[in-house]
């Protein structure tokens with residue numbers, strides 16, 4: 542008799558986005574004439590750029606000709622793309638060997654899979670709030686106990702609480718009993734829009750080297766950083782290649798959310814407590830060769846184009862477009878007296894809920910409902926990203942400018958604060 546993996550049953554009920562969809566459906570069924578503005582989901586909306594399109598078209602055409610047709614490629618990615626990624630890092634002063642770069646079909650799957658490099662009993666630390674895949678992949682892998690609705694967490698998982706005081710980046714643990722083995726850091730952060738400073742990352746790298754811990758650094762939003770003082774790659778921090786894996790993606794930079802292309806950097810120098818020189822790199826290579834057949838060759842050709850000089854310049858224009866959306870949303874919310882952070886080096890705004898009629902701050906879902914019912918605006922409740930997100934909602938800057946402007950107008954005219 543087959544038995545199911547019981548860990549799936551541990552996953553907390555009601556995944557965030559289906560619950561949002563349910564509430565929106567319920568509201569629009571009752572109010573079919575109301576216009577709904579979606580400022581919730583982190584999905585790109587603007588067209589691919591000309592250079593990327595050319596890269597995609599070129600490969601499509603090549604695949605249609607017997608002499609230039611190719612089937613399976615290297616599981617690690619095509620050599621020219623890996624070289625282009627290495628050059629992209631080199632332009633920021635980070636030297637990587639193409640053998641340390643593993644092309645994938647996106648950072649989400651890498652973020653879910655990377656945990657299997659580590660021992661079952663590893664203590665996993667995750668920012669709170671966080672992108673849900675870090676927690677859920679460890680739950681399904683059986684590293685946690687049951688979900689505790691009271692604390693909003695799983696037994697055995699270490700949550701690193703973000704607060705306004707620590708800039709939504711918790712410092713490394715101080716006490717021996719709080720020691721962690723693997724830590725996920727996402728900067729710029731989804732959902733808070735916060736970016737770790739050089740100082741904060743330096744502290745984490747020092748901690749990881751001292752304790753032989755490993756940092757999983759999700760840099761999916763690196764290109765949204767405008768401030769030149771803020772690190773875009775963990776490898777800008779000295780010593781990081783001994784202790785960090787970096788996950789990146791063209792989804793948000795170049796609009797590849799549907800095209801699908803990302804990469805993981807697993808340095809040769811990366812060490813765990815019991816690993817040999819280069820062993821983690823070889824393990825990831827083995828994993829990719831055995832469980833993955835490579836990213837689409839069409840997507841890889843588009844990615845190489847996106848990383849060309851012209852491609853990057855065009856992608857930066859896409860980023861600038863979304864960041865102007867962020868500025869429009871932020872200034873409107875601030876004018877209304879709301880407390881807003883983020884949105885300056887990340888496409889997310891993290892907004893504190895206002896006080897309700899009883900003088901208490903609204904819960905995340907309460908403010909979600911108020912925005913939906915009064916202004917027709919859909920956001921994402923902060924509590925859906927972890928218990929430390931309670932009392933906040935996330936606004937996303939992804940959207941067509943005219944839709945963002947209409948949503949902001951609706952908030953200005955109809956939201957009763």
Ligand SMILES: *Cc1c(COP(=O)(O)O)cnc(C)c1O
Pocket residue numbers: 583646647648649650672727731759761789790791792793797798802803
């Ligand atoms: C969007 C996003 C990604 C990118 O995922 P892909 O699978 O590359 O599309 C990775 N991490 C975070 C935190 C994200 O928000």
